[in-house]
Amino acid sequence: MxxxxxxxxxxxxxxxxxxxxxxxxxxxxxxxxxxxxxxxxxxxxxxxxxxxxxxxxxxxxxxxxxxxxxxxxxTGDWGRSFRTGESVIAEFVERLPVSLSLGMAGLALAIVLAIPLGFFAAAYPRGLADRFSRALSVFVQAVPGFWLGLVLHWVLGVQLRWIRPFANDWTAIVLPVLLVALHSVAVLARVYRRDLTETAAQPHFRTALAKGLSERQALWRHGHRGAIYALLAAVRSEAGWVIGSTATMEILFGLPGISQFLVQSIAARDQMVLQAYVMVIAVWMLIVNGGAYLAMRLLDPRLA
Known part of the structure; x- marks a missing residue:
């Protein structure tokens, strides 16, 4: 129901x-x-x-x-762009894979990295992982993503030549994905850590310790499921931030995604493109919310 x-x-x-x-x-x-x-x-x-x-x-x-x-x-007729004269849906279909791969890869990477970082931050309060996650959270809030992207582009691409940001291959998207994931890693890791810390203060956790489990084993067995639930709830709000980060990276690194197309269309007041972009973003938020909701239902059958 x-x-x-x-x-x-x-x-x-x-x-x-x-x-x-x-x-x-x-x-x-x-x-x-x-x-x-x-x-x-x-x-x-x-x-x-x-x-x-x-x-x-x-x-x-x-x-x-x-x-x-x-x-x-x-019915699939999104009109024609006032600026290019081409079908809007054709323009979006051509550019959407770039935006989706950038946003989804960044969000998935953030989740994968946030779990171990948040776990060790909770297992060792005031330890290296805890201090790093706290510093990272403050850093991403204080430093604009586009500025950090320019600095890393110059250091990694120009000075060290470890990446090729503007190459026409998979290496062009590595740094943008990392930058999209960076903010979400910090937020999700702190959410995951907070829920584990709250679990560690519960009576059943102390009972698990009394039965012979180590603190890390007790955290994983008795706190991981609830912490994942809290993390998924945070993912639903982070999806909006990922949209803005993806748009910034597309423009900064010249990636031919829908956000770059949108910026080009704003100056021309291209109404069909603007309306289609709003709906695509709304559907993206709906898909992320729906996926998170289904995963949360699996973790907590009471939502069924």
């Missing part, structure tokens, strides 16, 4: 996001017809302007335009 409610809430949220974003983007202080005429070098005649407005539905009120756009969007 919870799954049904989750699905209904998700669809309702997508509908609300699509309507709000469509209204805001439509009210932007720019005329897409004027922009298209200028970019495509079309004659600025009354007939041309009227034809484009009818073709794009700009001659209709807001709600009929929205429902027409929504019906087309659901």
């Amino acid at each position: 919870n799954l049904v409610r989750f699905g209904i809430r998700s669809l309702t949220g997508l509908f609300a996001v699509s309507l709000a974003s469509f209204a805001i983007i439509t009210m932007m202080p720019a005329d897409p017809v004027s922009i298209a005429i200028r970019v495509w070098n079309l004659p600025a005649t009354d007939e041309t302007v009227a034809a484009l407005r009818v073709q794009w539905g700009l001659d209709q009120p807001l709600l009929p335009r929205y429902f027409r756009w929504l019906a087309n969007f659901v």
Whole structure:
């Protein structure tokens, strides 16, 4: 039953996001017809302007335009870019693998690294792992990702030549993935550590120690499951940060993802691209939330 409610809430949220974003983007202080005429070098005649407005539905009120756009969007017709004249869905399909691989790899790497870091930070309070995770958490909050990316690009790519950031192979994405994961590693490790520390203060943990388990064994057996639950809950909020980090890395390293395409489209007030980007991001958040929710259900059957 919870799954049904989750699905209904998700669809309702997508509908609300699509309507709000469509209204805001439509009210932007720019005329897409004027922009298209200028970019495509079309004659600025009354007939041309009227034809484009009818073709794009700009001659209709807001709600009929929205429902027409929504019906087309659901059936795979995302319109044409005012800037390039190409199909928006074709542009996104071409660029989406870069963004998805960067964001998903960064988030997955963060989870993999956060578990051992958080575990040893909890097992050895005020030890090296605990101090490192705390320092890393402060560092990523204080240092902008784009600045750190520029510094690492210069050190690792120019001075040491360990990587080739702008090469047309897999090495071009190594540093961006690490930078996307960096912030989430710090946050998730501290969340994981905090939950393990709370477990260590419970009576059943002291009972496990009295039965002969070492502190690390007791933490893993009796605290890991609950700590993973807390970590997955944090992943749902970190997914939003990953979007911003992915966009920054795409622009910084010249990766041809959808965020770079979006930045190029903002100046042209390319409404179709902006609306499609909002919906893609909303679906990304829905997928991450859904995946985390299903994993949390496996850990805690009471959610079923």
